[in-house]
């Protein structure tokens with residue numbers, strides 16, 4: 293295998309070697325990807341998948357990197373970034389056809405402009421649609437899974453697959469899309485609404501986030517909520533606010549956020565997560581589980 297000779301020439305945006313992933317994560321930490329590509333279209337994506345399959349090259353899919361802790365040793369194999377080439381929203385008869393690289397902000401804004409209701413909750417979620425579908429992202433009582441009519445993906449054999457509503461299942465911060473392939477598009481079923489009212493609700497949600505969430509780099513909620521209690525309150529009551537390892541700190545504004553105060557490494561964040569988990573276990577007997585996905589190798 294000579295990936296640079298074989299793959300680089302067919303990719304419009306080229307192939308990067310040892311690409312630092314801290315550039316692509318909201319925590320601004322993470323070591324390098326051995327190889328990194330941003331396919332320019334579906335055809336390129338299929339070629340990349342077929343190549344990785346043929347050569348047993350591990351493939352990792354990256355959206356906006358807002359729910360990821362990429363460890364300091366980085367990711368072996370090929371990281372495939374689903375970005376702006378897959379960003380589009382088409383509206384048709386109360387439905388939306390959305391590319392997986394579309395930001396949730398852009399998606400909710402476009403829906404509201406078209407007078408389509410249901411995506412107001414998504415306005416402040418910083419991820420892409422692809423990542424949101426994998427995670428079943430949600431806020432303020434809404435979640436993306438409830439709007440999905442069908443999904444187009446390319447599986448790890450390079451085959452195009454359509455999954456319809458009855459083949460999909462979404463639950464709290466997960467879905468049965470994990471491990472199925474690269475999501476490229478989704479069709480969303482919407483209701484009609486008044487654009488002015490939709491924007492008013494979105495404005496309210498944005499303000500609530502600004503009020504409650506820290507502004508330093510983070511990955512949103514680190515731990516999953518328990519059925520009867522938010523993880524943030526549990527950590528706060530256990531005395532976790534302000535705990536710090538290296539440049540990583542449990543936010544004083546929201547105890548379920550770990551922020552990068554400027555110099556954090558992924559190891560700082562990982563160790564702080566472990567310290568928070570231990571504190572909560574000792575104080576309450578509860579086991580916190582991460583909501584963020586931890587990927588790559590420690591250095």
Ligand SMILES: Cc1cc2nc3c(=O)[nH]c(=O)nc-3n(C[C@H](O)[C@H](O)[C@H](O)COP(=O)(O)OP(=O)(O)OC[C@H]3O[C@@H](n4cnc5c(N)ncnc54)[C@H](O)[C@@H]3O)c2cc1C
Nearest residue numbers: 355356357358359419420422423424426429430475511512
């Ligand atoms: C400040 C802040 C606030 C947040 N608030 C919320 C919130 O209110 N609600 C909430 O649910 N989340 C929230 N999050 C977390 C995060 O934004 C969501 O989980 C988001 O949906 C992740 O999307 P992403 O594109 O960043 O995915 P990534 O972090 O890049 O990836 C997440 C997972 O999805 C997979 N993936 C990504 N794209 C694809 C694709 N096209 N095909 C297949 N797999 C793919 C990745 O391999 C990975 O397993 C917040 C994060 C931050 C930083």
